[in-house]
Amino acid sequence: MMVTGVTKRIAAIKFAHLSPDEIRKMSATKIITADTYDDDGFPIDMGLMDPHLGVIEPGLRCKTCGKKVDECPGHFGHIDLAMPVIHVGYVKEIKKLLQSTCRSCGRLLLTGEQAEEYRKQRDKMEELGADMLDASSVAKETARDASARTSCPHCSTVQLKITLDKPTTFREEGHKLTPKEVRERLERIPDEDLVSLGMDPTVSRPEWMVLTALPVPPVTVRPSITLDSGDRSEDDVTHKLVDVLRINQRLRENRDAGAPQLIVEDLWELLQYHVTTYFDNQTSGIPPARHRSGRPLKTLVQRLKGKEGRFRSNLSGKRVNFSARTVISPDPMLSINEVGVPVEAARELTVPIHVTERNLEKAKEMCKRGPIPPGPEYRPGVNYVIRSDGRRIKITDKNAETVAETIEPGYVVERHLVDGDIVLFNRQPSLHRMSIMAHEVRVMPYKTFRFNLCVCPPYNADFDGDEMNLHVLQSEEARAEAKVLMRVQEHILSPRMGAPVIGGIHDHITGSFLLTYKDSTFTREETLRILEKIGEADLPKPKVKEGVERWTGKQLFSLILPSDLHMTFKASICQKCQTCKKEKCEHDGYVVIRHGRLLTGTIDEKSVGAFKGRIVDKLSRDYGPDKAREFIDKATKLAIGAIMVRGFTTGIDDEDIPDQAKREIDDAMTQAKMKVEEHVQAYRRGELEQMPGRSLEETLEVEIMKVLGKARDTAGQIAGRHLGLENSAVIMARSGARGSMLNLSQMAGAIGQQAVRGERLSRGYWNRTLPHFQKGDLGSEARGFVRNAYKSGLTPTEYFFHSMGGREGLVDTAVRTSRSGYMQRRLINALEDLKVMNDGSVRNTAGTIIQFKYGEDGIDPSRSVGGDPVDVDDIILEVLGDQGELIAKVQEKGALSYGIQDRDLLETPEEGETETEEPEFEGGGGSEEM
């Protein structure tokens, strides 16, 4: 059965060294031969594959504990080293110890009082809650202080300088210290002095950092693989141990036979090399040990370190069951909190149902259907039944009936997914909490996951090949928690800025624009076509004109607003006129909603869009997430209905402008070119007036950039005069659906100056950008000005310059993503264990305070209004009704006279929002993988 609650709590973890005695004591067998198997394929006793070390072959029993394959955890063996060798992992500590203790008496090179002083400091720090880092820094300080001494205060021996010859050779004034000598010195350090140096002598002695016995890990840690051909292939660690054994053997033989000192020393060094690479095969300063094929061996440290190491890939991250991954595609008919799951996946993913008396019959019926229930309709079947004793029975077509009969309360039935199940849906990279949200299942035909388009922004998903993951929750607690905290509607308001991240995109915005702009009206048939999408039955009262019934789009949109909604704001199409005409705006950009009726204004990005939708914002705040979800569902369906009734398309002829306009643009460009030429001439003649803080050359560049920038704007304006709201591309740009007027003026007017690092192009050939130009030409064409538009086509040189500018953008995004990814990782590592406690303080797992009150004001940013705890204007409006607006007007005047700007977080990004478009590529799925 499942265990709930904390059963054991870890109070402390202590790390210590293994002593040679302990190594031998825990060893199941001594290893002496370098051979693994004999000719018959049986493991050799006292070899590296000794059966005492554990079992890896099924059917056999462990010679140490007598258990079978999965029961025996494996047992360590050991190798007795002929000569001691230094453990690479501890060279730093050994160096510290050698330098801070006396070479003859072994005492710490500090007087008694000094040592006492440091010890007191440590105790005091511990009392005040210092962490490990602080404590070790005191030890380090002690060591530094001690090693600065040139003679021992206890026995007056003059100390010689000890250096480390990386990775494992110690020298004393150039004279080599053998590991044996090092070990002898470490042995001399008394226990009392070790405490000052940050070691606990009750559990670890420094001489244990020089190895005399080497533990041999159990075979379960280094299993050998039998290839199809019948050959055995050993693990890298086994290979390395073979090397150690072989050299150890030779060293012992030579030493015992009284071989010359030189030979023994060489072998000793070789043993040191093998033991070193056994621990870490990437030690700097020595060549890595290689496999016969030339591949470097993966030894102990390599198993643990890095992204593919044990920690990051097996302990911090795990592969899980009850999950699915497939390509995603859109389905506008699903609600935003649903996800379409393919039948094939739904039959594989299961939910455990605990059988009780009340659901017994249902469980039996489901089980009877087996793993693949027949029939054209999707009905949930059962893959496994878990009996009360914990045995798992796989259901097949054959045993379905019989197992179904045995089901009784206390059993668990693993049922297929059905509509309405709560699952978690995720898209990598999971950068914020909206990257994993809970959806309700809709089992559907075909093989992709499907979801509503409004949920694309929080996942940052598109459908160019993106894949997403789905996880089925396995317990009631998890489902309840997900339902309360993780459902899509709970995430409409983002904690980033207290504004919605979920809302209409692209066609939804175009559609609602077409529906509500000015007095667009619809016939009875059109109206019904639009309204059938939201299932609204009651038609509002039509406006009758010349005997024809017509419904205004504003009427239709009002149908989905709550009847007590009052709002006033400016739409995206607002032209930001000098004096706002409010309700009488000729662009229909002033949105007024009273009593749930849209009186004036156009519904566009500012009303329903993701990130900016004011109505979505207000609804989810005041009416709750469920109402907001309903609104988004209906508003987008309405918009889609409207866009389908009217029809909407865009193409290159949307950027067509009359010949007259083309000539005007050409004239403007020629004039700009001449003006640039004038500036250059003035510069050459030395008549250019230098700007303060700039060199003459910089002044010229600034002037030229100014002229050319203006030229592009003029071209855009000329083109814009011929691009009205009857133009689809303009509708998209102005309503905020996609693209900007700048994009349009670059397509129809002129592309303008290309830049690298914010400057005109200047590099390439000697004193010129391309060989098509004179050396030293500073004119507009020679320095990357593109006078053509995308529509009219670029000249070859212009095309080249445009590519230069474009390349910079690509490199920028590539660098940005990799850098910000690493930054995110470090940030999360630092913050992952912080949480807000019930008293509002932010603490880590140790209970130490990080912040006395979350954000200093204790406000949940996702419940805030653009970061503020309360929306004062909204409350005034609510309390005073239309009167409030009068007051707001008075205040506005007052505020302006004090020069205080109306601060609205949602509006601020508007001006600066030249958000560089991420370049998108076909089949993005491939490059998405990180």
Place this chain on the structure above:
Amino acid sequence: MAEEFNVLEHELVPEHHLLPEKEAEKVLKELKLTKDQLPKIRLADPCIRALDAIAGPVEEGMVVKIVRRSSTSGVSVCYRLVIRG
């Protein structure tokens, strides 16, 4: 420089107050904290050294109250434990 510069008078440095032992205990009781759970500040911190000159000797284990202007809550109060170093 003729006059010694006092960091506590700089506009970017928040107010630091040394809490008497009794008051410190009261604060800790109120917040249900032990001393080791407080954020730390080093004795060598310029603010603590300045405080030492003004409000009397500051020693390891004392609690300092810091009041700073906050963009979210107007004024925010926090406490730090003085540690060695």
